Amino acid sequence: MPDIFVAHPEPKTEKVRVKHKHRRRGIDDYSTVMRLEKPSSNPLSWFVPKPQRMGFSTQSAGESIILLLRQHPVTQIRWSLTALLASVIPLIFSPIDFMGFLPANYKLALYLGWYLMIIGFVLESFLKWFFNVYIITDERIIDVDFMSLIYKNISAAKIDKIEDTTATTGGFLASLFNYGTVTIQTAAERREFEFSNVPLPNKVTKLINELILEEEREKIEGRVI
Amino acid sequence: MLWQAVVSSTPSSSIPPEVNQFLLMFIKWCLIVLMIFYVAFAGVVIRQIQIMRQTLVTTFSPILKILGFVHFALAFLVLLVFFSIL
Numbered sequence: 001m002p003d004i005f006v007a008h009p010e011p012k013t014e015k016v017r018v019k020h021k022h023r024r025r026g027i028d029d030y031s032t033v034m035r036l037e038k039p040s041s042n043p044l045s046w047f048v049p050k051p052q053r054m055g056f057s058t059q060s061a062g063e064s065i066i067l068l069l070r071q072h073p074v075t076q077i078r079w080s081l082t083a084l085l086a087s088v089i090p091l092i093f094s095p096i097d098f099m100g101f102l103p104a105n106y107k108l109a110l111y112l113g114w115y116l117m118i119i120g121f122v123l124e125s126f127l128k129w130f131f132n133v134y135i136i137t138d139e140r141i142i143d144v145d146f147m148s149l150i151y152k153n154i155s156a157a158k159i160d161k162i163e164d165t166t167a168t169t170g171g172f173l174a175s176l177f178n179y180g181t182v183t184i185q186t187a188a189e190r191r192e193f194e195f196s197n198v199p200l201p202n203k204v205t206k207l208i209n210e211l212i213l214e215e216e217r218e219k220i221e222g223r224v225i
Numbered sequence: 226m227l228w229q230a231v232v233s234s235t236p237s238s239s240i241p242p243e244v245n246q247f248l249l250m251f252i253k254w255c256l257i258v259l260m261i262f263y264v265a266f267a268g269v270v271i272r273q274i275q276i277m278r279q280t281l282v283t284t285f286s287p288i289l290k291i292l293g294f295v296h297f298a299l300a301f302l303v304l305l306v307f308f309s310i311l
Binding site for chain 2: 041117
């Protein structure tokens with residue numbers, strides 16, 4: 001009598017997570033610009049490579065900031081000098097005594113108001129400089145515009161949407177202190193990004209080009225984890 | 226007459242007392258209204274710092290928040306000084 005074939009129960013197949021061949025490379029692996037830069041944790045700097053303990057509201061999980069830029073401090077001299085000049089105006093005009101007809105308490109009030117407004121002007125100008133940042137991550141470029149106290153604009157474009165980058169340095173101060181404007185043409189909704197008066201514009205352009213190349217490599221070799 | 230009073234450096238005693246009184250009252254209320262607007266502006270600065278520190282997260286943001294509040298407190302203090310000395 002032939003043996004009845006008894007089928008063995010199918011072994012339970014364990015779900016195996018398919019691991020991709022390539023893992024996401026770190027910025028130092030492919031960027032010659034960033035390889036030379038040390039991570040910075042200075043929140044007041046205008047050129048912050050690989051910033052530590054910094055982030056932004058629309059940052060997605062796994063997205064890391066590569067470079068954070070602000071306008072070069074030389075470009076902030078105008079408001080600094082204005083504030084300085086405004087603060088010495090009462091001293092300059094005190095010999096003329098054009099407020100001679102006012103009682104002492106009114107003069108005190110005017111001085112208090114004047115200096116308070118200078119403080120407000122300095123604070124507002126500083127805030128504009130501090131929050132007006134350009135961020136380059138391994139996925140996107142982000143332009144945070146803090147134009148005034150009631151207007152802000154955040155634009156972003158993916159690295160693979162970038163078509164062209166141009167660095168422009170013009171003027172005596174810009175050449176002397178090595179800052180300029182980086183213009184980025186994109187195929188995103190916003191066609192053009194302008195990183196105004198940022199330090200080391202050539203370095204920034206080179207970094208963006210390296211990021212574009214890496215993005216293309218990722219596309220060719222398959223999506224990486 | 227008012228303009229002469231403003232531009233001239235002559236002491237207040239040379240201006241007729243009723244004009245002088247009116248001018249001072251006018252300046253007083255101008256300063257107080259201006260200061261009220263300034264306090265409102267200082268409040269907007271605080272709000273804006275709160276919004277922007279959520280947009281850009283840095284270790285310096287708490288200090289900015291304190292600066293905003295100090296600025297507001299200073300503005301409010303000056304407004305109180307205006308009310309008391311003018």
